[in-house]
Amino acid sequence: xxxxxxxxxxxxxxxxxxxxxxxxxxxxxxxxxxxxxxxxxxxxxxxxxxxxxxxxxxxxxxxxxxxxxxxxxxxxxxxxxxxxxxxxxxxxxxxxxxxxxxxxxxxxxxxxxxxxxxxxxxxxxxxxxxxxxxxxxxxxxxxxxxxxxxxxxxxxxxxxxxxxxxxxxxxxxxxxxxxxxxxxxxxxxxxxxxxxxxxxxxxxxxxxxxxxxxxxxxxxxxxxxxxxxxxxxxxxxxxxxxxxxxxxxxxxxxxxxxxxxxxxxxxxxxxxxxxxxxxxxxxxxxxxxxxxxxxxxxxxxxxxxxxxxxxxxxxxxxxxxxxxxxxxxxxxxxxxxxxxxxxxxxxxxxxxxxxxxxxxxxxxxxxxxxxxxxxxxxxxxxxxxxxxxxxxxxxxxxxxxxxxxxxxxxxxxxxxxxxxxxxxxxxxxxxxxxxxxxxxxxxxxxxxxxxxxxxxxxxxxxxxxxxxxxxxxxxxxxxxxxxxxxxxxxxxxxxxxxxxxxxxxxxxxxxxxxxxxxxxxxxxxxxxxxxxxxxxxxxxxxxxxxxxxxxxxxxxxxxxxxxxxxxxxxxxxxxxxxxxxxxxxxxxxxxxxxxxxxxxxxxxxxxxxxxxxxxxxxxxxxxxxxxxxxxxxxxxxxxxxxxxxxxxxxxxxxxxxxxxxxxxxxxxxxxxxxxxxxxxxxxxxxxxxxxxxxxxxxxxxxxxxxxxxxxxxxxxxxxxxxxxxxxxxxxxxxxxxxxxxxxxxxxxxxxxxxxxxxxxxxxxxxxxxxxxxxxxxxxxxxxxxxxxxxxxxxxxxxxx
DNA sequence: ACGCGACGCGCC
DNA sequence: AAAGGGCGCGTCGCGT
Numbered sequence: 001x002x003x004x005x006x007x008x009x010x011x012x013x014x015x016x017x018x019x020x021x022x023x024x025x026x027x028x029x030x031x032x033x034x035x036x037x038x039x040x041x042x043x044x045x046x047x048x049x050x051x052x053x054x055x056x057x058x059x060x061x062x063x064x065x066x067x068x069x070x071x072x073x074x075x076x077x078x079x080x081x082x083x084x085x086x087x088x089x090x091x092x093x094x095x096x097x098x099x100x101x102x103x104x105x106x107x108x109x110x111x112x113x114x115x116x117x118x119x120x121x122x123x124x125x126x127x128x129x130x131x132x133x134x135x136x137x138x139x140x141x142x143x144x145x146x147x148x149x150x151x152x153x154x155x156x157x158x159x160x161x162x163x164x165x166x167x168x169x170x171x172x173x174x175x176x177x178x179x180x181x182x183x184x185x186x187x188x189x190x191x192x193x194x195x196x197x198x199x200x201x202x203x204x205x206x207x208x209x210x211x212x213x214x215x216x217x218x219x220x221x222x223x224x225x226x227x228x229x230x231x232x233x234x235x236x237x238x239x240x241x242x243x244x245x246x247x248x249x250x251x252x253x254x255x256x257x258x259x260x261x262x263x264x265x266x267x268x269x270x271x272x273x274x275x276x277x278x279x280x281x282x283x284x285x286x287x288x289x290x291x292x293x294x295x296x297x298x299x300x301x302x303x304x305x306x307x308x309x310x311x312x313x314x315x316x317x318x319x320x321x322x323x324x325x326x327x328x329x330x331x332x333x334x335x336x337x338x339x340x341x342x343x344x345x346x347x348x349x350x351x352x353x354x355x356x357x358x359x360x361x362x363x364x365x366x367x368x369x370x371x372x373x374x375x376x377x378x379x380x381x382x383x384x385x386x387x388x389x390x391x392x393x394x395x396x397x398x399x400x401x402x403x404x405x406x407x408x409x410x411x412x413x414x415x416x417x418x419x420x421x422x423x424x425x426x427x428x429x430x431x432x433x434x435x436x437x438x439x440x441x442x443x444x445x446x447x448x449x450x451x452x453x454x455x456x457x458x459x460x461x462x463x464x465x466x467x468x469x470x471x472x473x474x475x476x477x478x479x480x481x482x483x484x485x486x487x488x489x490x491x492x493x494x495x496x497x498x499x500x501x502x503x504x505x506x507x508x509x510x511x512x513x514x515x516x517x518x519x520x521x522x523x524x525x526x527x528x529x530x531x532x533x534x535x536x537x538x539x540x541x542x543x544x545x546x547x548x549x550x551x552x553x554x555x556x557x558x559x560x561x562x563x564x565x566x567x568x569x570x571x572x573x574x575x576x577x578x579x580x581x582x583x584x585x586x587x588x589x590x591x592x593x594x595x596x597x598x599x600x601x602x603x604x605x606x607x608x609x610x611x612x613x614x615x616x617x618x619x620x621x622x623x624x625x626x627x628x629x630x631x632x633x634x635x636x637x638x639x640x641x642x643x644x645x646x647x648x649x650x651x652x653x654x655x656x657x658x659x660x661x662x663x664x665x666x667x668x669x670x671x672x673x674x675x676x677x678x679x680x681x682x683x684x685x686x687x688x689x690x691x692x693x694x695x696x697x698x699x700x701x702x703x704x705x706x707x708x709x710x711x712x713x714x715x716x717x718x719x720x721x722x723x724x725x726x727x728x729x730x731x732x733x734x735x736x737x738x739x740x741x742x743x744x745x746x747x748x749x750x751x752x753x754x755x756x757x758x759x760x761x762x763x764x765x766x767x768x769x770x771x772x773x774x775x776x777x778x779x780x781x782x783x784x785x786x787x788x789x790x791x792x793x794x795x796x797x798x799x800x
Numbered sequence: 801a802c803g804c805g806a807c808g809c810g811c812c
Numbered sequence: 813a814a815a816g817g818g819c820g821c822g823t824c825g826c827g828t
Contacts, residue, residue, distance in 0.1 A: 345825095354824055355807055374814095380808060403809065406822060434818060436812085443820045446811040475812090543816040550816090648813060673815055681817040685812090689818095717812045717818090 039122065039215075046212055047224055053206050054227040057112070061230045063222050064115040065130055073105060073113050074140045082148040083107040084237035085141075085169070087160045088229045090118065090218050095159035096275070096419055101217055102225070103137055106233035114226035122219035131222075138167040148172035152191045152236040155429070158271040170268070175239040177263050180430045181255055182246060185601055189430060195235045198242050254597025258690070262596065263429070266693050269700040269712065270427045270437075277422030278444075278713045281459040281760060284788050285413050288453055292409055296401045299394055306391040307349045310365070314350070317365045318343040352395050353402065355379045362387065408447060408454045415442050423458075427715065434682050435598050435689035436717060445716045452769060455762040458714075459788075460723045465759060467710065467732045469740055470719035471692070472752040473498055476538060478595065478687045481747040483578035487571075492750045499534040500527075505571035506534065506564055537564060541579075542684055544677030579680050586679040594686030595747065596694075602682075604668070604675040610643055612636045613664040635663055692718060694743040702739055708732040714761075721761065729757045759790035767794035774799065 051058075064070050077083040084106045092098035099118050106112040116131045141161060151157050154171040161167050179189040188194070196203050211228055212220060247256040317323055323343040342360060350357045359377040362368045370376045371383050381399070384392050417424055423442065431438025439445045448454045460466045471477075476498055480488040491501035496511065503514025507530065512519055516528040533554045540550045551561035569576040586592045591601040614632050639658050643665070646654065655665045692715065699705055699712060699720070708728035714721040720740065724732040737753045744751065758764055770791070774783050780799075784792050 340825095351824090356824075378807090399808085403822085407810070411822090431820090432818060436818065438819055440820065443811080446809090446820065448810065449812090450810095540816070543818095545816045546814070548814080553816090670815070677815080678817065685818060688812090719812085 039219075042215065043122070043220075046215070046220070050211055050224055050227055053204050053211070054231060057227055057231050057234070060111045060234070061226050062111045062113050063226045064113050064132070067132065067136055070115060070132055070136060070140055073107075073110065074143050076110055077105065077107045077144060077147050080107045080109065080147075082150065082172070083144065084150040084233040084240065085144075085154075085157060086151065086229070086233040086236060087157045088217070088225075089160055091216060093156075095156065095163045096417060096424065098160060098164070099218075100134060100137070100160060100164035102222070102229060103141075104230045104233040106230065106237050108237070112230035112234040114222065114230040116222035116225070118218060119220070119222045119225070120218045128222070134165040137161070138165040141165070141167050141169050144169060150175065150236055150240045152176045152232070152239070155267050155271045155274075158268060159275055162271070162275065168268075171264055173240050173244075173259075174264060174267055175236050175243060177267065177429060178243040178247070178259060179239070181259055181263060181598070182243060183601065184433045184599075185603065191232060191235055191239070194239055199235070199238050254593065255599065258597050262690055262693050262697065265697045265700075266429060269696050270429060272700070273712050273715075274424055274427060276711050276713060277417065277420065277424040278458050279422050279461055280413060280416055280457050281788055282413070282421070284459075284760070285409070285457050287786060288457065289405070289409050292401060292405050296398070296405065299398045299401060303352065303391070303394050303398060304349070306394060310361075310391075313365055314346070314348075314361075318346070322364070352398065358395070362392070404448065404451065404454065409457070412442060412457060425714075432689075434600060435594065435686040435693075437689070437715060444714050449762075452762045452766045456760045456766050456788075456791075458761040459790075460759055463726055464709075464723040465726045465729045465757060466713075466721055466723050466761060467729065467736055467755070467757055468719065468721035468761075469733070469736050469753040469755040470716075471688075471740065472754055474688045474691065474718040475542065475684050477749050477751060478684050478691070478747065479542065479575065479578075481595065481749040482683065482687075483572075483574045485572055485574035485578075488575070489749065495750075497531075499531045499538070502534040502538060502568075502572075503527075503530045506537070506567045508567070508571070533564070537568060541565075541568065542681055544680060582680050582683060583676055586676075592679045592683050594683050594690055595744075596687065596690045598686050598690055600679070600682035600686060602675040602679055604671040605679070607668040607672055609668060609672075610640070611666040611668055612639065613666060614662060635661060639663060639665060688718060691744045691747070692720070695720065695740045698739045698743045699736065702735065704735050705732065705739070708735070710736070733757050758794075760788060763791055763794060767791050767798060770795055771798045 062069075064073060084104075086104040088101040088104065089095075089098040090101050101118050102114055102116040104112065104114050115137065116128070117134060117137060119128050119131060120126060121128060138161075149169055149171055150173040151171055152175045154174045154176075158168065158171065161169065175194070176189050176191070179186065179194050186197070192203075192205065192207070196205070208217075208228060217225065246252060247259070323346075324341050326341050342364065346357050346360050347354075350361050352358055352361070358379045362379070363370070363377055366389065368387055368389075371386050372378050375383070381396065384396050412423065416422055423444070425442060425444050426440045428438045428440065431440075437445075447458075458466075476488070477492065479485075480492060487501060487505055488498070491498060497515060500511050500514040503509070504511045507514070512524070512527070514527050514530045514534065515524060516531060518524050518527075533556070536553045537550070539545070540553065545553075547558060547561045547565060550565065551558045554561060554564070556564070582592060586602060587605045590603055590606045591599045593599055639654065642654050643651070651667070658665050696712060696715060699710070699722070705724075708724040708731060710722050710724035710728075710732045712720060712722040720736070722732075722736070733755045737755050740753045741751045756762075756764055760766070770783055770787070774780060774795075784795060787795070
């Protein structure tokens with residue numbers, strides 16, 4: 001083990017951002033000028049450049065042109081027992097609609113093989129008839145069922161082969177996933193980049209768009225295309241070898257288990273989830289859209305009235321000298337003068353959705369006094385809420401409605417696939433540094449939960465029913481598991497309320513003093529307040545919140561907040577110790593581990609208080625080494641001494657002084673504190689993510705769930721939703737909860753899950769809300785209409 | 801026309 | 813001196 005405990009932990013924030021910049025100049029899309037250059041000329045040029053870059057692989061690449069050759073390659077793979085696999089598609093990254101162009105295989109001791117399937121004649125467009133068929137591919141891949149299959153971004157290959165050839169295969173290793181598990185801070189986990197970084201730094205950079213100049217890949221001669229395609233599987237294999245060697249080192253034992261137990265198996269689970277997709281209730285969506293557009297129209301007309309009233313004031317302002325000045329804006333922390341004057345920036349009528357224009361309206365024209373010193377021209381919601389003007393109230397309402405409409409109500413139906421009218425989000429296993437999934441196109445993890453109407457857009461397929469469950473307080477329970485805090489453990493064992501327990505520990509009072517209701521059911525207003533404060537405190541503690549912000553969120557004075565944090569530490573000493581030890585260990589090793597060994601590397605923790613950068617030279621980072629110039633070193637040492645025990649005031653002076661000598665001083669305090677805040681949270685958030693992934697795998701592989709035809713559809717961090725045959729609703733729901741609870745027994749903490757069974761997402765809550773409306777006097781006829789059938793059934797049920 | 805940073809805001 | 817963790821997306825407004 002080296003000085004930092006892990007050889008990947010040497011890249012600081014500074015270095016990382018520099019590399020990210022280098023990255024940007026990768027080849028961009030080729031412009032379409034097809035009319036000027038003939039296809040033949042282009043192909044000629046492509047052939048030359050492909051050979052120039054990849055010609056060296058020609059001798060170790062073969063194109064498979066017959067079933068016999070294919071069979072014998074597959075047999076060879078079976079003998080060797082391990083193979084890298086990669087698919088190529090027709091310029092499409094969407095497995096649902098793409099065509100399979102060819103398959104690539106590489107196994108040790110053999111040339112890399114490209115098996116073309118759908119290349120066409122560039123003149124006639126006809127499929128080259130000698131190629132193997134999708135049926136052949138399926139047959140061969142299925143023979144690999146006992147062979148270890150290696151992929152790079154195997155989710156794509158899995159989905160492509162399932163969609164185009166109707167075959168599936170187990171993923172033994174994925175080099176993209178492994179790369180991220182080995183170091184989540186690298187600027188790229190892409191195959192070619194990883195190959196350059198880990199295997200051969202001399203390898204020339206290239207990408208498929210850039211090599212084939214945006215042409216339809218199918219028209220490229222398979223022999224030529226093979227040089228690109230088959231090389232991918234070769235590189236994947238080489239990467240695997242490197243990663244395997246790394247991961248069998250004793251210090252990486254837990255990472256390897258994490259990969260085998262969680263990260264590799266989850267690939268197939270997520271692939272299937274994405275392929276299934278989730279249905280939208282079309283009728284309901286249309287109704288909802290109409291309802292919200294109507295609401296928006298009303299707000300807009302009121303806003304127009306308000307603006308009309310302000311017109312004289314606006315006109316007058318535009319003539320003031322201030323309005324005629326050129327405005328400033330902030331770019332990377334520096335003030336930059338705009339080309340437009342303030343008056344020119346303000347449209348007529350002012351665009352209230354534009355932060356710039358709204359700021360002018362509020363602070364310049366309406367002379368609203370500054371609310372947040374740190375953000376004097378801010379227009380965020382918490383600032384607007386403190387401005388007591390009718391127009392501002394309308395703006396908040398307009399914003400909410402616009403956001404709901406643009407981001408969800410009107411946006412989601414547009415994203416449904418034409419093929420099956422369903423939403424097929426992309427769940428990105430590598431999307432976060434902590435181990436959580438991220439989600440795009442659309443991001444199902446940001447569908448409003450407070451506004452229940454939006455989630456109601458999602459529904460089960462006909463004959464199916466949505467079965468969901470969320471972990472109750474997943475992260476606090478993990479904190480309890482880590483710290484073994486006796487008060488928290490007891491509280492969970494007894495099924496008591498977490499926040500009331502926190503309250504009694506912090507305030508030193510009775511448990512019931514911190515509950516919303518007394519033991520006999522009567523209201524306890526003070527308790528309600530305290531409990532809410534504890535909820536905020538918990539969040540604050542796990543995110544490393546400072547006392548100032550904490551006091552704002554807890555609605556108390558700064559002194560009270562400081563006292564509460566202090567009392568938390570004395571009231572829960574095991575938690576406090578665990579947090580301290582986490583930070584200490586992190587500062588020493590440069591990384592933290594989650595409950596199952598996932599690492600979050602925080603190299604900034606190893607940074608010195610100050611770094612130095614010579615003008616026009618690389619930054620000097622003592623962890624990495626200097627540029628080696630003696631004169632530089634002397635200068636730096638001089639300033640290092642000057643910076644010892646320096647006051648905040650003098651720092652600026654010294655910084656300026658150094659600048660004159662060509663030395664830039666970089667203060668790392670901010671980076672270091674940020675990393676300190678991250679390290680506690682990363683362990684908790686990471687463990688929660690791993691736990692949910694373990695549950696997903698258990699659910700996917702469970703025979704009973706298979707019997708119920710249960711399919712996972714959505715994961716939202718601590719919440720899982722799937723659908724199953726209607727008749728098995730109860731059984732599947734019970735089983736779901738059981739599997740979620742038992743997948744992490746090693747936590748040795750009580751786990752609780754809250755299940756739901758419904759036709760639409762959040763329909764239970766939705767129906768309850770409507771029943772509440774009924775109880776407040778709306779007639780039953782008005783109540784029941786305009787809702788999906790399933791909701792009406794629930795309402796009737798609740799009314800009885 | 802497009803890329804990008806900043807902002808604001810949706811979620812856990 | 814002061815510092816809330818992890819995401820994605822739509823809009824605006826500038827730059828190319």
